[in-house]
Amino acid sequence: MNSAWKWIAGKSLGAYIIKRLLAGLVTVYFIVTGTFFAMHASPGNPLSSEKKISEAAMANLKEKYGLDKSLGEQYVIYLKNLCRGDLGISFVEKETTVNSIIKDTFPVSAWLGIMAMIWATLGGVLWGALTALNRNRWPDTVIMLLVILGISVPGFVFASLIQMSMVNINEAYHWQLPIIAQSGSLLSMTPSLLVPSMMLGIGTMAFMTRLMRSSMLEVINSDYIRTARAKGLPPLRIFLSHQLRNAVLPLITVLGPSIAAVTTGSFVIEKIFNIPGLGKYFVSSVQQSDYTVIMGTTVFYGAFLVLMVLVVDILYGFIDPRIRVQG
Amino acid sequence: MPRLFLLLLLSFLLSASAEDECVNAKEKRVTMMISEDPPSLDTMNEVTGPGQFVQGHVFEGLMRIDKNQQLCPGVAEKHVWLPGNLGLRFTLRKDAKWSDGKAVTAHDFVFAWQQGVSPVKSNPYVFIMYYLKNAEKINLKKLSVDELGVKAIDDYTLEVQLEKPCPFFLNLTTFVSYMPCRQDFFTQQVVLNDDKTSYKTMKYASEPENLLSNGPFKLTKWEKRTRLTLEKNVNYWNRDKIRLNTIVIKVIGDQRTAFDLFRSKQLASCTLTDETMKKALETRTPLSTYADGGFSYIEFNHRKERPDDATKLMLGRNDNFRKAITLAIPTSDIVNRVIGIPGFILGNSIIPHCISGKKLSWPEEHPLPVLKPNAKLAREYLEKARLELKLEKFPSVDLLITDDPRTLPQGEYLQYILAKNLGLKINLDIQTFKHRLKKQAEGSFDMAMTNWGPDYDDPMTYADLMTSSNENNRGKYSSPEYDKIIADAQNCADPILRNQLFEQAQKHIRDHAVIVPIFERATVYVAHKQLKGMTRTCLGADPCLIHAWIEEAGK
Numbered sequence: 001m002n003s004a005w006k007w008i009a010g011k012s013l014g015a016y017i018i019k020r021l022l023a024g025l026v027t028v029y030f031i032v033t034g035t036f037f038a039m040h041a042s043p044g045n046p047l048s049s050e051k052k053i054s055e056a057a058m059a060n061l062k063e064k065y066g067l068d069k070s071l072g073e074q075y076v077i078y079l080k081n082l083c084r085g086d087l088g089i090s091f092v093e094k095e096t097t098v099n100s101i102i103k104d105t106f107p108v109s110a111w112l113g114i115m116a117m118i119w120a121t122l123g124g125v126l127w128g129a130l131t132a133l134n135r136n137r138w139p140d141t142v143i144m145l146l147v148i149l150g151i152s153v154p155g156f157v158f159a160s161l162i163q164m165s166m167v168n169i170n171e172a173y174h175w176q177l178p179i180i181a182q183s184g185s186l187l188s189m190t191p192s193l194l195v196p197s198m199m200l201g202i203g204t205m206a207f208m209t210r211l212m213r214s215s216m217l218e219v220i221n222s223d224y225i226r227t228a229r230a231k232g233l234p235p236l237r238i239f240l241s242h243q244l245r246n247a248v249l250p251l252i253t254v255l256g257p258s259i260a261a262v263t264t265g266s267f268v269i270e271k272i273f274n275i276p277g278l279g280k281y282f283v284s285s286v287q288q289s290d291y292t293v294i295m296g297t298t299v300f301y302g303a304f305l306v307l308m309v310l311v312v313d314i315l316y317g318f319i320d321p322r323i324r325v326q327g
Numbered sequence: 328m329p330r331l332f333l334l335l336l337l338s339f340l341l342s343a344s345a346e347d348e349c350v351n352a353k354e355k356r357v358t359m360m361i362s363e364d365p366p367s368l369d370t371m372n373e374v375t376g377p378g379q380f381v382q383g384h385v386f387e388g389l390m391r392i393d394k395n396q397q398l399c400p401g402v403a404e405k406h407v408w409l410p411g412n413l414g415l416r417f418t419l420r421k422d423a424k425w426s427d428g429k430a431v432t433a434h435d436f437v438f439a440w441q442q443g444v445s446p447v448k449s450n451p452y453v454f455i456m457y458y459l460k461n462a463e464k465i466n467l468k469k470l471s472v473d474e475l476g477v478k479a480i481d482d483y484t485l486e487v488q489l490e491k492p493c494p495f496f497l498n499l500t501t502f503v504s505y506m507p508c509r510q511d512f513f514t515q516q517v518v519l520n521d522d523k524t525s526y527k528t529m530k531y532a533s534e535p536e537n538l539l540s541n542g543p544f545k546l547t548k549w550e551k552r553t554r555l556t557l558e559k560n561v562n563y564w565n566r567d568k569i570r571l572n573t574i575v576i577k578v579i580g581d582q583r584t585a586f587d588l589f590r591s592k593q594l595a596s597c598t599l600t601d602e603t604m605k606k607a608l609e610t611r612t613p614l615s616t617y618a619d620g621g622f623s624y625i626e627f628n629h630r631k632e633r634p635d636d637a638t639k640l641m642l643g644r645n646d647n648f649r650k651a652i653t654l655a656i657p658t659s660d661i662v663n664r665v666i667g668i669p670g671f672i673l674g675n676s677i678i679p680h681c682i683s684g685k686k687l688s689w690p691e692e693h694p695l696p697v698l699k700p701n702a703k704l705a706r707e708y709l710e711k712a713r714l715e716l717k718l719e720k721f722p723s724v725d726l727l728i729t730d731d732p733r734t735l736p737q738g739e740y741l742q743y744i745l746a747k748n749l750g751l752k753i754n755l756d757i758q759t760f761k762h763r764l765k766k767q768a769e770g771s772f773d774m775a776m777t778n779w780g781p782d783y784d785d786p787m788t789y790a791d792l793m794t795s796s797n798e799n800n801r802g803k804y805s806s807p808e809y810d811k812i813i814a815d816a817q818n819c820a821d822p823i824l825r826n827q828l829f830e831q832a833q834k835h836i837r838d839h840a841v842i843v844p845i846f847e848r849a850t851v852y853v854a855h856k857q858l859k860g861m862t863r864t865c866l867g868a869d870p871c872l873i874h875a876w877i878e879e880a881g882k
Contacts, residue, residue, distance in 0.1 A: 044761030047451070048768075054798065056467045060449035064525060094367040095529045104551060163587060170591040179587055180579070183553040271581045276552035280580065289761060 013317075017310070024306035031302040032082065032295070036075055039294050046091035046289045065091065078295065087299070088292035092284075098296035101281065106300075109270070109277035111186050113263030115197035120204035120262075121255070125248060127205075128212020129239070132220060132247075143209065150206030156268040159199040163272060166195070180274035196273040200266055204258050208251055216247040245319070252319055256312030260305040349595040350857045352877040355572040357595045357858060359870070360579045360588075364552045368532040370506040371443040374452045376869070382503045383868020384557055384574065385540035389417050389436070389485070389500040392867060394860065394874040396683070398497055402431055402507070402541065403485070412492050412820035414476070419483040424562040426545040431507060433479035439508035441472040447524055455504045455782055458496060460488035492820040495785035501867055502783060512539045543569045543873050553578055570860075570876035589853055596854040596861065596870065601668065601733060604851055612853050616670030619780075620681040620865030621848030622789065624674060625652070625726075625741075626777045626802040627841070628770060635771040640722055643773060643802065647712035649840035652774070653698065654705035655748040656741065662846050665740045666733065670849025673697075676833040677793070678786045679847040681865045689786055693830050695837060702748040709749050723752040727772035729763045734776055737845070741776075767801040776845075777801070784866055786829040787816065793841055802842075809835050 047061050062068040066077065081088060087098035127147070131140045166177045178192035219225060220243060228238050265279025278297065285293035349358040365378035370386060391401035403417040423431040442448050444462045457463045460476025476488030489496065499505055516531035532538045535546045543563050548556035557574040559566065577594065579585040586603040588594040590610070599607055599614070607614060627643030642648045662671045672680055676695040684692035713721065724745075728738040735757070742753040758766060767775050779799070781788045791797055794813045795805035812835065816828040836842060852870075854861060860875040 043765045048761060048764055054454050054466075056446075056463070057449065057451055057453045060446050060466070061451060064449045092366055093364070094369070094372060095533060096366075160583075163584070167587045167590050176591070176593075179591055179593075180584060183550050183577075272584055274577075274579050274581065274584050276578075287759070287761075 013314075017314070020310050020313070024303070024310065027306055028299065028303050032079070032299055033075075035295060035298045036078060037071075039289075039291060040071055040074075042289070044289050046291055048289075065089075082299065087296040090290055090293050092288050092290045092293070098292050101293065102278065102296060102300055105276060105278040105281070106264070107186060108189070108275060109265035109279055110263040111190075112193050112197050112200060112269075112275060112277060113259065113265070115190075115193060116201035116204070116262050117255075117259055118201075119198050120201035120208055120258075121251070123201070123205040124208025124212055124251065125244070127209040129216055129244065129247070131209065131213045132216030133239075135217065144213075147206045147209045150202050151210070154268075155199050155202045155266070156272060158202055159196070159269055159272045162195060162199065181276070183276075193273075193275070196269055196275060200262060200269045204262065208254070211250050211254065212247060215250045216243065219243050219247045222246075249316075249319060252312060252315055256308040257305065260301070260308040264301050264304060349589075349593055350855050350877045352857065352879045355570065355877055356575065357571060357573070357872065357875070357877060358575040358577060358593065359872070360577045360585050360594055360597055361555075362578075362580060362582070364578050365555075368538055368546070370503045370532075371439060371448055371508065372450055372452070374455075374503055379503055380868050380870070381546065381555060381557070381576065382506065383542075383871065384544040384873065385538070385542045385546055385560075386503065386506040387423075387542040387563075388502070388505050388507070389419075390497050391501055392864070392871075394862060396862070396864065398501070401501070402436075403500075406497070409486075412494070414486065414488045415496065416480075417485040417487070419485060420564060421483060422564040423541060424564065425509060425512075426540045426560050426562055427512075428562055429509070430482070431509075431541050432482040433485040434482070435507035435509045436485055436505075437475075437477050437479050438510040438513070439506060440477050441475050442508065442513070443504055444475060445472050447519075447526070450504075452504055455499070455502060458489055458491070458493040458499065460490050462490065491818055494820065494822055494825065495783055495787070498784045503867075507541060509539055544574060569873065571872060574872055586853075589855075592855075595858045596852060599851045599853060604668065607853055613856075614669065614851050614853060615863075616849045616851050617863040618670065618672065618679075618681045618865060619848055619850040619863075619869075620679070622674065622677075622679045622779045623845045623848060624677075624777055624779070625656075625843040625845065626767070626775045627652075627804070628773050628775075629802050629804045630770045633771060633773075634769055639773070640716070640718075641773075642712075642716075642721070642724060645712045645716060646839060647708045647715060649843075651705045651708035651712060651749060652745070653840045653843045654701050654708065655745055656843060656845075657700040657744065658845055659700075660744070661737055661740060665736050666846070668849065668851060670851060672847040672849070674844030674846045677836045677842065677844065678789050678829060678833055681781060681784075681847070682786050682789070683784055689829075693826060693833075695830075695833050698837070705748055709751075721751055723754050725754045725756050725773045727756045727758065727763055727766055727775035729760050729776070730757045731760070738776065764801075770801075770803065775801070777842075778848075781866060786826075786832075787813075790816070790829055790832045793836060804841050806835070806839070806841075809841075 045067070047058060047067070059068070066074060069077070085099070087102070090096050090098055090101060093101065127143050131143045134140045163179050166179045169175055170177055170179070180192070181196065182189050182192040225238065225242060228242055265277040265282070267279040267283045269275070270277045270279040281293055281297050285297060350356070361377035361380055363377055365381055366373065366375060368378060368381055370382055387401045389401055389403035390398050393399040402419055402423045404420040405418040407416050409416060419431065419433055421430070425431055440456065440459065443450055444453055444456050444459070444465045446466055446468050453462070453466050461470050461474045462476070464470045465472055465475055476490070478486045480486055487496070493499070513531055516537050517529050518527045520527045530537045535549050538546055540546065540560060543560055543565070544557040545560040546555060547558045555576040557576065559569055559572050563569065579588065582598065582600045583603055585594060585597040586599065586606065589597045604614070627649055628641060629643050631641060631644070633639045633641065658673050662673055675697055676690055678689055680688040680690050682689040726738060726741060728734050738755050738757070742755055745751045745753050756766070756772065763775070766772055767777070779789065779792060791813050793800055793804050794810050809832065812828055812832045816825050816832070819825045819828060850863070852863065857878045857880060858875060859878050862871045862874070863869055864871060
């Protein structure tokens, strides 16, 4: 740990973070530009509906939302507002700012995602280590079979199945199992989020199990483990401080993008369990051509992803002091 | 150990479910759902299904629809038509109150309607107010809002001037866009920009405290994206007739989840999809249906040229071709075998059964003979078309459809049946909803599966679809004869003559095979057996719980 702290305090890290943040800004800028023009190039606009709006009303609306200006002008205005942290007003949820949509819904998705990641990481490490230690024996076979199931079957299938079983239980025993998220604060919501978070984490857990298994196998057969054994260290100590710590590294690599993906919400899981999260907006905004929300969610997701990858890269230094920043 | 863990988990889960039963006879409470959070509860803005459900319960217009679907007095006690039928005078009841206890006056209607047409408000649903004198000109910024044809003679007398005869104006006053709004309250909630052409902040109807209601219920809690709570409005003039105390409205995005909640007794009623209906039938849940006003038809492209492909032969312009298509499609097969949902009605006239007549529905009082599909006759018409167009063989025809699970099989069926009965090759052009609309509006199609829903309870809401100036006439059918019939009906104040004109209109559509009516849609729903008196309608607040009550269990 000590070396990591020194490394953090060192000059190279500060420069490294600034360099990475700048690179991240450029990435986000390209995301903004790409999304903006792709979105405007796709047919339909947020104001179109089955019942055509009269020319006059349409003109008033376009003026209200600034859609009467040229695309270039709109782009410049958007960039300006973005720099001020203003993501605009949703076309669909009238008078609601995109900022407030993200502010209201992201914590819910993030909390669900964190719960899912806890399940997934704990499960992944545990099952992965278990399979590696029992290689080619029955626990390995059974778990790997389940893992293949978990990877190939999408989480919402399990989600629907478990929801259906809960409904059947409710019907049969007159219980009141929460088949959807309860309303209220995050804390009061938590019990009802248990099942959804497990379902959300299944895919990641399966993936992590496989990753953990292969990296654990590599570690088990390495020289330093043999040395540790030869020294006469107790097996539990070897497992915890030598095998686990070394094997867990590749997991950290996928943790960043996984956290970004999972905490920004899952459209399907949120829909099935009726969770008021951000995931819905990634899909519904595109379906409804809600320009500002498309941009807002994309920019937010892009920036969050870039940040999480950076955080993970820094975390590396803690877990494995061997990894150093070059240049 | 694992058993203990499981027990703990279960008790934790169960602790989460302190939610009450969906119906409670003692507390007179019912739990309902909407598919999405209303974007706004501002009645002078866009009209949406979920919004209308809430607005219909918290507001009351001059008139309202009673439990037998008939017009009855709302805020207005009496009304008289002014000479020439170009205006009305309403006398408002003196005991109508806002939820803060102040009286509802004629000024509140004048203010709300002026806001509704004001260009500042940029109301997308403004067309529904164009029946008011000068409304369109005000919206086009040619006149100021004071020129709108509505005046408060005194606090309790409202005089309305109409742009042209509008025999269904009383129906319109039940529509959300015609709800009142009190000026002093509204102006507290909004701040105008310096140039006075747009709003800087707009808080009206965004939270319960920013909303003033005059209806049977008032909004007491709005947890965004989760649920709304309506409580009985103790200031409502007709409060003794309201038997529910609380309506909890959960926002449930997924129809399947909604049905699961219904089965778990956490929802009192929900609408079924094709998928959940199968489940409902398996579990023997009693189903109910109602005509929701959706009218599905095939629109032809009547343009001279297709913008995306100028070489394409415009078959939709040929009368005999359209007649051939009409006769070749057995709509009963689509309704009974392809869709197979109870309650659907075969499409026949352009004016469907959801429009009411004097006593029965309009089509029942003014029937159009049912057209029998006839493949042989259809082939004769097609042969005539071939000779007229001097063709060797018909080119393939593009059928534009939306990619939703209900429309796709219909498209495939049409592809099959037209190939079988007429030997035509149909290309399915499958698009998302918005892309379908766009392609249809610009004219890049030969035939398109189209839907229409009513805006008000009058044949005109469907009949004027096919006039050449209508923006929703995406096939650009244009007939001076038809335009004249509709223009005459629009300017006609005599109800009998007007109905005759509509009879002519539906006959014209049939004789020229302008469209192919396919079906009138129905919605299937389930409801808790203790919930009584709920009505479902295609217009206004749907479902309507104003006259509903909860029966004691075990009766």
